[in-house]
Amino acid sequence: MTIEDYIRQNITHYAHEDIVLPFKIELISFPKDDIITDYGQIEDKVYFLNQGLVQITILRNEEEKIVEFFKSGEFFSSYTSLLTQHPSDIQVVTLTNCNVSVIKRQDLLDAYSKSILASNLGLYVTQKLYLSRIQREKDFLTKPADVRYKELVLRNPELTKLVSMNKIAKYLGIQPESLSRIRKFLDS
Amino acid sequence: MTIEDYIRQNITHYAHEDIVLPFKIELISFPKDDIITDYGQIEDKVYFLNQGLVQITILRNEEEKIVEFFKSGEFFSSYTSLLTQHPSDIQVVTLTNCNVSVIKRQDLLDAYSKSILASNLGLYVTQKLYLSRIQREKDFLTKPADVRYKELVLRNPELTKLVSMNKIAKYLGIQPESLSRIRKFLDS
Numbered sequence: 001m002t003i004e005d006y007i008r009q010n011i012t013h014y015a016h017e018d019i020v021l022p023f024k025i026e027l028i029s030f031p032k033d034d035i036i037t038d039y040g041q042i043e044d045k046v047y048f049l050n051q052g053l054v055q056i057t058i059l060r061n062e063e064e065k066i067v068e069f070f071k072s073g074e075f076f077s078s079y080t081s082l083l084t085q086h087p088s089d090i091q092v093v094t095l096t097n098c099n100v101s102v103i104k105r106q107d108l109l110d111a112y113s114k115s116i117l118a119s120n121l122g123l124y125v126t127q128k129l130y131l132s133r134i135q136r137e138k139d140f141l142t143k144p145a146d147v148r149y150k151e152l153v154l155r156n157p158e159l160t161k162l163v164s165m166n167k168i169a170k171y172l173g174i175q176p177e178s179l180s181r182i183r184k185f186l187d188s
Numbered sequence: 189m190t191i192e193d194y195i196r197q198n199i200t201h202y203a204h205e206d207i208v209l210p211f212k213i214e215l216i217s218f219p220k221d222d223i224i225t226d227y228g229q230i231e232d233k234v235y236f237l238n239q240g241l242v243q244i245t246i247l248r249n250e251e252e253k254i255v256e257f258f259k260s261g262e263f264f265s266s267y268t269s270l271l272t273q274h275p276s277d278i279q280v281v282t283l284t285n286c287n288v289s290v291i292k293r294q295d296l297l298d299a300y301s302k303s304i305l306a307s308n309l310g311l312y313v314t315q316k317l318y319l320s321r322i323q324r325e326k327d328f329l330t331k332p333a334d335v336r337y338k339e340l341v342l343r344n345p346e347l348t349k350l351v352s353m354n355k356i357a358k359y360l361g362i363q364p365e366s367l368s369r370i371r372k373f374l375d376s
Contacts, residue, residue: 012297012301013301060329060330079318080319080322083315083318083319084319089326109200112308112311113200113201113304113308114304115304116301116302116303116304116307119304119307119308119311120300120301120307122311123300123307123310123311123314126311126314126315126318127271127314129318130267130271130314130317130318130321131268131271131272133318133321133322134268134321137325138277141248142248
């Protein structure tokens with residue numbers, strides 16, 4: 001999927017438009033297990049995943065937690081660091097070979113001030129990040145791990161083929177043994 | 189503070205501009221302890237607090253928690269409900285008499301598609317909500333209650349005069365007795 005497809009699918013009024021992107025993009029390939037943004041780095045780019053899978057981790061009390069997976073057709077970034085220009089407290093790592101469209105922060109800021117398409121795109125992506133953050137927080141408080149696992153697989157069917165069970169357990173905040181029991185029960 | 193002031197102070201390129209708002213606003217006064225948006229209601233407005241103080245609460249396991257205070261010069265709404273058009277799981281209540289500028293959801297959506305000022309304003313407010321959500325989550329995990337209390341008072345000096353200690357304890361997620369000990373220690 002390309003950024004132009006993403007815009008046509010998600011931003012009202014652009015569904016049937018010829019789209020000229022109001023910022024420069026650079027196409028970059030990352031190998032599997034590569035760090036795109038590291039802990040402590042100041043984020044100065046936004047990424048669109050044309051193909052592949054990435055994970056976002058955070059360190060809490062010296063333990064690494066997986067907070068998000070992003071798949072093809074989604075924007076990602078160390079977004080808090082991008083906005084605040086403080087060092088990132090998350091790390092972005094590729095889980096497969098990835099083809100990515102990269103937008104520089106300054107190019108994006110310039111586009112926001114001139115282009116209604118750019119600012120509507122930024123608004124849409126930020127709203128989506130906000131909603132998914134709230135939903136995840138709510139899910140953790142209200143849904144048991146087996147329900148969250150089923151929903152993750154529904155949202156991301158290819159994930160279980162590409163990501164180790166250890167990583168999925170880490171994302172769900174449970175022990176790998178518990179996830180194994182959940183999977184056996186769901187398969188039975 | 190007015191929305192025009194807010195735009196001049198926060199949105200780049202508008203600092204010295206004459207601003208014509210790209211959407212209709214309605215000025216409304218709410219008395220103290222009035223419900224602006226209730227649990228279960230579908231949010232169809234965004235509010236700017238010209239004067240006053242509001243609180244946002246959420247129900248978790250039949251217990252009501254205070255998740256946010258908004259003061260003069262800030263936008264608020266049941267934002268998740270506004271975006272998803274699902275019933276609100278938060279409640280917005282005035283803590284003082286409030287003067288509010290009200291924007292209808294549909295007027296805002298229309299403005300986003302036509303006005304670069306509107307979409308930049310929406311983008312800025314959404315980024316701010318996103319950052320404050322992340323910051324609050326991080327603070328809860330990493331900072332003790334006394335530090336969070338001191339930071340709340342610094343951000344919102346008038347809050348302790350206007351809001352009962354019970355409410356502030358509820359916001360901090362501690363018992364009123366613990367807050368009382370923290371205050372005595374800080375005053376000594």
